[in-house]
Amino acid sequence: MDAKWRQVVEWLLEEARVEWTTERPAPGSEPEARELFISVGSRSEALPPHPRMLAWKLPQWTRRLVRSTTGAVLLSAEALDAFAQALREGEPGGGLAPLRLRVHVHTIDVVCASLLAAFRLLHGSWPEAAGALAEYLGEWEQGHTETVGDYERALGTVFYASLNLWPSETARPTREVLELMARVLETVHRPAELAKLPEALVPLAISRRLKADEFLYRAELSRAQRVQLDIPFGDAKDGPVRRVDALFLSSFQDVTVLRLLARGDTEHTHYGQGFDFMAVHIARPDQSKPWHAFSLNPERAGTLSDLAGALDGLEGDRLPDGTPRARGGRRFERQPNDYSDPWYSDGYASPIGRATMVAVPYSGTRLSRRELWEFLWHEFNVGRNVHVLRAHTLLGRPFLWRGPAPDAELLSRGFRRCDLSDRGAAFHPAVVNSFLGATEEADVMHYEKTAGLHTARVSVYPNRLVVVWVEWSRKEAVSLYALAQEQAALVEGAAVWELECLRGLAPWLAPLGPERWLVYGAYRISRGRSSMLDDSRSMQGLFHALASGTVPSLEKLPSEAAAEGRRVLRDSAGETEHWLTSTGGARIEFLIEEEERSPLACDRDFLLFLLTLGQRYSAFETSRRMAEVEQRYRTSRWQSLRPARSVRSDVMLFTNSLWHTRVSEDPDINARYLAWHSLHGMQETVEAMKDQAAELDQYKRDQFDRMVSILLFVFLPVSLACGFFSGAQFQDMSPSVGIPGTTTGWVIFLGYTAAFTVLVFGTVLLARMMNWRRR
Secondary structure (H helix, E strand, C coil): CCHHHHHHHHHHHCCCCEEEECCCCCCCCCCCCCEEEECCCCCCCCCCCCCCEECCCCHHHHCCCCCCHHHHHHCCHHHHHHHHHHHHCCCHHHCCCCEEEEECCCCHHHHHHHHHHHHHHHHCCCCCCHHHHHHHHHHHHCCCHHHCCCCCCCHHHHHHHHHHHCCCCCCCCCHHHHHHHHHHHHHCCCHHHHHCCCHHHCCHHHHHHHHHHHHHHHHHHHCCEEEEEEEECCCCCCCCEEEEEEEEEEECCCHHHHHHHHHCCCCCCCCCCCCCEEEEEECCCCCCCCEEEEEECCCCCCCCCCHHHHHHHHHCCECCCCCECCCECCCCCCCCCCECCCCCEHHHHCCCCCCCEECCCCCCCCCCHHHHHHHHHHHCCHHHHCEEEEEEEEEEEEEEECCCCHHHHHHHCCCEEECCHHHCCCECHHHHHHHCCCCCCCCCEEEEEEECCEEEEEEECCCCEEEEEEEEEECCCEEHHHHHHHHHHHHHCCHHHHCHHHCCCHHHEEECCCCCCEEEEEEEEECCCCCCCCCCHHHHHHHHHHHHCCCCCCCCCCCHHHHHCCEEEECCCCCEEEEEECCEEEEEEEECCCCCCCCCCCCHHHHHHHHHHHHHHHHHHHHHHHHHHHHHHHHCCCHHHCCCCCHHHHHHHHHHHCCCCCCECCHHHHHHHHHHHHHHCHHHHHHHHHHHHHHHHHHHHHHHHHHHHHHHHHHHHHHHHHHHHHHHHHHCCCCCCCCCCCCHHHHHHHHHHHHHHHHHHHHHHHHHHHHHHHC
16 A cells, blocks of 8 residues: 555544544534535535535535535545645644544445545545546446446455454444555556456455355345335336336345345346345344335336335334434425435435435334335235236135024025026036035035125035135226235125124034135236236235235245145136135136126136035034044943944045045046145045044944953853753752753743843844944
């Protein structure tokens, strides 16, 4: 390092000569007599420029299209020379009087601007690399980090790695950081050299750090949320949008380093262009205030003009410590709200209204990172620009009927018997006769009641299982996101029970299974009115939310593994998709042009959902009752003599009447039927039921065999002995005398034995026969 740069570094490090402070000035305040503002301060456009306020976001610099504070310093040669002359007045030996540098946090722009300003004050000229440095930092500060060099050798990443290796505990940068930047400014003379520094300039510790950062970044990326957002190009409500890849990340790594890595990371982005949008949370243990940063690639994506104002509104009127938030003058003329920490946007300083970057908050936020990310997801959700033309939704839920006979009770409450066989023309006759209520002898009976726009139906099964389902149609168009929100509120809430068609029914229904409604729906979506329907994770998450009835939030987005393993059946033309989940499903019809089609209604897809729903909970209820019977058998010695109620008939109904390997001759219908069963795990359930029934039967046979053995080897010899001695007693003669059939005693003996045998074995046989018939 030459003598000039050595003098600059020592002067900036000497506490008696230069005071560094990161305390922000009050809005509208000006520098004192011996003070220099570097990248801080605010000033009204109506006021004249202040020569010692060097921040590229001030109106006096934005009007001159300055892109960095370093560039503002290079345009302030005359002002700095005059300031240096004022500092030398009265000082012995022509030295500079002590001054104060009021700076922002130690960004690369702040440190470089401070070095150049100090060089000008001390030597009255610029170093040779000043122009190249200003050009490089202009790209960096404007967010064009993908153009400023390779990660392991670029000036920006080398600088921030040095900050991590040599952190400062005060407002003054460390000696190592200042000396590193001074050597760079002394050696490098062209922007291309700043984008790829000579190896000799990069300390070995920093090189090792940058190589390790690649692995650290991949580890952080595995815990990040990678989604897509629709960023508007302007402020119009229904204006054009651009879909970008977004990264929500919480990391100990530096924000700008991660930003630079993400911009060059096309491997983990859906559109292969790197992450345009970054939301980063810096969670360093030494920081008492949580810092968040939202940024958007400014030239390639769109605008976030109102995001900072919206986030500021979420903060409320209190600071994180509970004290009232003070509101003062606006920091920028174009700021939409009164200035108050913590949020502000870099874009407010743009003379052309560009507002694409929301900067790190100054004083911390009381909002959690999850709240901030969910808000962002809500504001720029991709589903807000996908139009659902029509929707027909069904909510179903299983219950156990605990009241009087269901038929009479439902008829008394305004329900009427309905036949659904006309809607199941594509099913086999066995399914129609058993499930769709085609005859009075059907296994499942259906009842319906219509009130307003909603129709409620109750399907009654033989084992006191009932499935309540409500359906309604929506004819007006709605966004995909709004529809998913509305549907999730019905599924998770109690609003369905307030419908007129279900009033008074709840007391007779005992909850069975999940405390939520299962959902199925048919939806028509216009491709012409929807923005970029693709297979991105965000779009998959919305369709998954629609099919499962869950809230479409960032927290509940399916994982990448779940998204890859989703069950989606498409027709041959690709115009219809069937989404099947364990809690519901959706049939999505895509229209290229909006055209009149038959209204959506409860058709065979809805009936497949109800059929498999009934089978699923019939199996669960039957299995539960069989377990109760088995428990009674194992705890009571004589339980095997009692009839097994209707469990055996329930098993036969389920396996013979409602269980079909094929429900239709249409292979597409059968494919969806088998998909439902696979999602519900029905094959495993049926096998478990068969094993349970076989185990119960074997246990009862063993019990019966043991009882017969006891009767044969205990009671029969006793009866023989009793009969023999009874016969001998009646004849008043020795047992060794007498021939059977010739004396009255032996007749009594045989009659006594026969009566005892008939009584004992007849009772067991009769109980066994009654037991089998009832099963």
